[in-house]
Amino acid sequence: MKRLLFRILRRPAKVASFPRWAVVLVAGSLAGTAVLSAAQSPAPPAVAETAATAVGRAPRIEFATPNYDFGRVGAGQVVKHDFVFTNTGNATLVLTEVRPGCGCTTSGTWDSEVEPGRTGRIPIQFNSGGFSGRTSKSISVRCNDPQRPSLFLQISADVWTPVTLQPASVYFNLTGESPTNQVRTVRLVSNLDGPLTLEEPETESAAFRTHLKTVQPGREYELEVTTVLPLPTSYVHAPITIKTSSPEVPVLTVPATAMVQPVVTVMPATLTLPANWVPGGVAPAVTLRNTGSQPLVLTDPTLNVEGATVQVNELQPGRLFRLMLQIPAGAALRPGERWEVKVKTSHPSYPEITVPVVQAPRPATTTTLRPPLRPVTPPPPPPGAPLGPTYR
Structure with missing residues (x-):
């Protein structure tokens, strides 16, 4: 390696004839490294399109007219109009949404993508049924125009009725x-x-x-x-x-x-206890509302259950009441039976109000029958095998 390096360094004329590059071999006692260097770096690879080339490319939406007047329309008549727009930009125009202002104006299938220089249309239908006189409705349009991403169209009509x-x-x-x-x-x-x-x-x-x-x-x-x-x-x-x-x-x-x-309303008309309700738990309630001209007075609230009490809470004086039921533990409402909440009122048309109390039926329990277990008989031993334990 040293001899080869010496020979190359002794021949400068040959080196001068190399085309703008040189080879240098560096030898060491333990290792050698080869490095290729260029006197002139090659040109970087070409880029398909840079961000600068995309500057200024955008769609533009322009309507021939954003407002249209149907003029005189007979009541119940259905009229239609196509809003025409042009893409005056240099990129594809995309309409993402066309939404009428109410159910009275319905849009058909609109042109969702329009190339530069092309035109599209948005068909609109207006049903004048239920309207009278001067009527206006709006339609919102959303698109990818960066300058006008959201805009409104308007239709109007003079709905005439005989x-x-x-x-x-x-x-x-x-x-x-x-x-x-x-x-x-x-x-x-x-x-x-x-x-x-x-x-x-x-x-x-x-x-x-x-x-x-x-x-x-x-x-x-x-x-x-x-x-x-x-x-x-x-x-x-x-x-x-x-x-x-x-x-x-x-x-x-x-x-x-x-x-x-009714002047006096009761909510609920029938108080239904949950199927899993347990006496002594959460107290059920009944609400009474008075819409009459005179304040209402409630007296003598009762529940036909031994040991039960009914508490009257007056939420709005003379107008809104809540009857809270306190049912002692151990009380049982059998299937098919019902309790009754009664309260007297000061209204002549409602001297006494009765609210039935029932309980939702309990879900039926199903029992899965399993076949009885049979004793398992072990198979007989093979011929010649000992019948009992074997000791060695």
Whole structure:
């Protein structure tokens, strides 16, 4: 190794002819190391695309018009419109969400990806049923445009009805103390070009009495609705119909509803104890609420169980009460039996309130029958084997 190094160092002319590189061999007593060095480093590998080349590449969304007016639309008519947009950027435009403002405007299948320079559409459908007069609805759009990631479109319409009903229905929320002369009034206004005449209102329910009054002949009327107590049931719903002279709307319908709430309500009406309830544990409770005009007074609360007590807690004076039951340990509510909580009140229509107390049925227990165990007889020994223990 030393001789080879000496020969190379003694030949400088040969070294000068090397093309811009040199080989140096360093020899040591124990080891040698070869190092390759270049007089000029090679060029670094090319990069496909740097971050700088991506600067300025982004989609841009532009709508021909973000607002559209349907103009005059007949009540109940379904109208449609396509919002057209263009991608004016230099990257793919992606629409991630199109959400109508309410269930009245529904969108069809929109163009979710649009290349630069291309156009897309968002179809919108509007159902004018249940609307009257000037109506506007909005649609939210989300996309990957960095400048406008979220935007809103708007549709509007003048919903036209031949006859306007204000309000469109009547509702009575009554109690046992409600006066019988409660009246609900519906205003009927004709939007037709010619005069409109109405016949007398009709209803199949005896719970409502109606009267039609003319405000402006051929143009405006008032429908008065009155409840007739007592109602046949605590809840009554019936349509009131009015025949008209117009072929566009031959019959007008006004829904009428009446509900009677008791002055004193009991919750629950039947107290059901859990199947695993144990007397002496958590005390069950009954709540009483008074919605009458006068404060309520409760007296003499009882429970027909020996040793049981009923405590009256007045949460809101004269209005809200809670009856806490204390049932002693050892009391048993047999299947099919029931206890009764009773309390007297100061209301003449509710002199005494009774709440049944029952217990949920216990789950049936199932018994798994297993076959009896049989003694196991060992197999007989092989021929020639000793019959007893063997000692050695």
